[in-house]
Amino acid sequence: MRVVLDHITKRFADVTAVSDFSATLNDGELVCLLGPSGCGKSTLLNMLSGILPVSDGKIFFDDEDVTMLPPEQRGIGLVFQNYALYPHMTVLGNICFPLETQHVPKEERLARANEIAKLVHVDMLMNRRPAELSGGQQQRVAIARALVKNPRLLLLDEPLSNLDARLRLEMREEIRRIQQRTGVTTIFVTHDQEEAMSISDHIVLMKLGVLQQNDLPQNLYNEPANQFVADFLGNPPINNLPGTVSGGAFITEEGDGVVKMPLFEGIADGRKVNLSVRSESFVLDPDGPLACEVTRVYQMGKEEMAYFKLGECDFRAYIDADEGLKVGNRVRLNLKKRGVFVFDRETGERIK
Amino acid sequence: MKKEKQSVDRELVDRSFFSRVEPYLYLLPFFLGIVVFTLYPVVNVVLMSFKEDYSYLSRSFTQWGFGNYRIVLSNRYFGQAVGNTIKYVLLVVPISTCIAVVVAYLLNQKLRFNALFQTAYFLPMVTSVTAVGLSWKLMYNQNFGIINYLLSFLGIDPVPWLVNASWSLPALVIFGIWNILPFTIILLLSGLQNIDPQYYTAARVDGSKSLRIFFRITVPLLAPTIFLVCIVNTISSFKVFSELYPLFSGKPGPFNNMYTVVYYIRKAMTDRKYAVAAAAAIILFLFIFAFTMIQTFVRKRMERRGQ
Numbered sequence: 238m239r240v241v242l243d244h245i246t247k248r249f250a251d252v253t254a255v256s257d258f259s260a261t262l263n264d265g266e267l268v269c270l271l272g273p274s275g276c277g278k279s280t281l282l283n284m285l286s287g288i289l290p291v292s293d294g295k296i297f298f299d300d301e302d303v304t305m306l307p308p309e310q311r312g313i314g315l316v317f318q319n320y321a322l323y324p325h326m327t328v329l330g331n332i333c334f335p336l337e338t339q340h341v342p343k344e345e346r347l348a349r350a351n352e353i354a355k356l357v358h359v360d361m362l363m364n365r366r367p368a369e370l371s372g373g374q375q376q377r378v379a380i381a382r383a384l385v386k387n388p389r390l391l392l393l394d395e396p397l398s399n400l401d402a403r404l405r406l407e408m409r410e411e412i413r414r415i416q417q418r419t420g421v422t423t424i425f426v427t428h429d430q431e432e433a434m435s436i437s438d439h440i441v442l443m444k445l446g447v448l449q450q451n452d453l454p455q456n457l458y459n460e461p462a463n464q465f466v467a468d469f470l471g472n473p474p475i476n477n478l479p480g481t482v483s484g485g486a487f488i489t490e491e492g493d494g495v496v497k498m499p500l501f502e503g504i505a506d507g508r509k510v511n512l513s514v515r516s517e518s519f520v521l522d523p524d525g526p527l528a529c530e531v532t533r534v535y536q537m538g539k540e541e542m543a544y545f546k547l548g549e550c551d552f553r554a555y556i557d558a559d560e561g562l563k564v565g566n567r568v569r570l571n572l573k574k575r576g577v578f579v580f581d582r583e584t585g586e587r588i589k
Numbered sequence: 590m591k592k593e594k595q596s597v598d599r600e601l602v603d604r605s606f607f608s609r610v611e612p613y614l615y616l617l618p619f620f621l622g623i624v625v626f627t628l629y630p631v632v633n634v635v636l637m638s639f640k641e642d643y644s645y646l647s648r649s650f651t652q653w654g655f656g657n658y659r660i661v662l663s664n665r666y667f668g669q670a671v672g673n674t675i676k677y678v679l680l681v682v683p684i685s686t687c688i689a690v691v692v693a694y695l696l697n698q699k700l701r702f703n704a705l706f707q708t709a710y711f712l713p714m715v716t717s718v719t720a721v722g723l724s725w726k727l728m729y730n731q732n733f734g735i736i737n738y739l740l741s742f743l744g745i746d747p748v749p750w751l752v753n754a755s756w757s758l759p760a761l762v763i764f765g766i767w768n769i770l771p772f773t774i775i776l777l778l779s780g781l782q783n784i785d786p787q788y789y790t791a792a793r794v795d796g797s798k799s800l801r802i803f804f805r806i807t808v809p810l811l812a813p814t815i816f817l818v819c820i821v822n823t824i825s826s827f828k829v830f831s832e833l834y835p836l837f838s839g840k841p842g843p844f845n846n847m848y849t850v851v852y853y854i855r856k857a858m859t860d861r862k863y864a865v866a867a868a869a870a871i872i873l874f875l876f877i878f879a880f881t882m883i884q885t886f887v888r889k890r891m892e893r894r895g896q
């Protein structure tokens with residue numbers, strides 16, 4: 238099912254949690270709703286599920302306007318951050334509950350519950366209570382309960398944040414597998430960029446209730462729409478060198494580095510910008526424009542993570558270990574074509 | 590290393606005598622209070638109930654035995670008292686619990702005038718039963734009472750609440766329910782407030798309407814509190830007396846037909862038959878004990894069955 242958010246706004250008493258948010262999510266995809274804590278992800282999700290009314294705008298499921306529909310009529314499955322399994326029911330009771338309300342006959346209820354339980358691998362736990370399950374198992378049951386009614390849309394609100402690191406990796410793969418098996422359009426909320434990058438077909442990145450970029454994961458990384466997107470994605474974080482454009486070249490704050498690249502041609506003289514460079518986009522080059530000092534070196538297998546100091550500015554770069562960098566070395570760096578961006582320092586807007 | 594640990598242990602042992610005794614010292618005053626004012630009287634009642642022909646003044650008795658129990662059990666008013674009391678418990682406890690669950694549920698919603706409702710419902714708690722009982726006596730009045738007046742709008746003839754034998758139990762039960770409701774509602778309300786609202790959200794997303802949510806989510810999650818309320822109310826209802834006393838001007842119903850067990854015990858005491866009263870009290874205790882055991886058993890069964 239295609240989901241269309243048409244200029245959605247949500248105002249609470251003193252905050253606008255989501256403002257003028259428009260996006261289209263394709264049928265059958267797993268879309269990550271990504272953003273820092275408090276940026277309005279849950280609020281947006283709750284508006285999609287119908288738990289919260291919108292202040293403004295419209296929501297369409299395919300061509301149906303569901304803006305005013307109560308949650309029970311939207312045909313969605315929802316997985317809560319802490320699962321919210323009914324503690325007084327067994328696993329079977331939990332999975333069957335949504336079907337009970339649809340008046341599915343008991344035989345069919347059990348058949349469907351068993352089928353979905355097999356899919357998420359909890360079929361041997363059917364008679365346990367939630368309190369007798371591990372976090373990962375509760376998670377699976379919660380997904381089964383959300384999926385059993387064949388929802389048009391599956392919503393997961395930070396489903397992995399209560400799990401320990403190893404289980405998180407495992408469940409991430411599981412959710413991907415289950416989503417692909419069922420083909421249900423899925424929205425997955427997370428604040429973890431790595432999680433989002435690894436499982437989603439599309440990522441919707443938001444900040445303070447405002448959409449930043451809705452794109453393929455690799456596009457978010459390779460073609461960030463603005464400074465925030467570039468900063469949010471990538472580990473280690475992108476390096477930002479503040480400077481000014483002059484005569485088609487970038488000049489660092491202290492004036493001790495002058496980078497001439499086609500990138501800067503056509504930018505007005507005197508515009509304050511950030512030259513943002515991914516750590517893997519530096520190369521050692523005796524003729525390079527950036528003269529810097531090595532301040533730290535970490536061995537990371539074939540590559541080294543080196544810390545450089547350029548004037549007042551620190552940054553990190555992956556350098557081939559064969560180069561044998563030492564702390565205190567003075568070297569010159571050049572930039573690759575990929576992973577180098579220019580952003581307006583005031584507005585954060587990308588300058589191409 | 591090992592040696593060091595041992596010496597630490599040694600130190601712990603040395604210090605431990607006082608630290609083990611210390612908490613008991615703090616408990617002692619309270620414990621003495623319990624011994625003097627609870628334990629001693631209880632033991633005394635048990636003993637007294639077996640002393641035949643006990644004289645309170647001289648503290649003399651003829652022999653140990655079940656004489657007092659025989660007297661109690663063969664007394665026609667005691668049989669009536671047990672019947673009335675059990676009927677009272679079986680009516681008041683379930684009805685008040687059901688009403689209280691619904692009222693607490695409504696109070697727990699974010700209604701307008703919530704504060705007003707809460708005050709209205711909790712008013713009986715801060716008033717004296719006897720004083721309120723006197724006003725209920727007026728309200729029950731066959732000719733001038735407000736209850737019959739209101740019923741007349743429904744086309745119901747005046748009910749002889751307090752003057753007809755067959756209406757005295759209903760009159761007592763209605764007053765008893767009203768009297769017990771606030772306490773019950775408060776407990777249930779706190780139980781309701783402990784339920785994570787996320788379950789309601791989950792159930793709504795799962796497609797449930799309010800009524801189903803109430804019966805399938807709210808009530809089961811409230812079950813521990815409901816059970817607590819039932820136990821506490823069963824115990825207090827078995828001891829019904831202060832509701833009865835003002836309604837019938839201190840008499841057990843209009844025709845001595847509304848004896849309750851505690852009324853019987855009180856009567857035995859005013860007649861200075863203390864040992865008989867003690868035996869009746871022990872029998873009452875056994876009834877209460879049996880009822881709470883049954884409730885606990887039923888609850889265990891229900892828990893194990895689950896959904």
Ligand SMILES: Nc1ncnc2c1ncn2[C@@H]1O[C@H](COP(=O)(O)OP(=O)(O)O)[C@@H](O)[C@H]1O
Binds near residue numbers: 253273274275276280
């Ligand atoms: N019920 C509410 N009332 C008032 N403010 C709220 C409410 N729910 C969320 N907010 C505010 O809206 C913003 C977004 O919250 P939320 O959607 O929970 O963020 P996220 O899920 O991305 O961490 C926050 O500033 C939060 O304080």
Ligand SMILES: [Mg+2]
Binds near residue numbers: 278279280394395
């Ligand atoms: Mg959230």
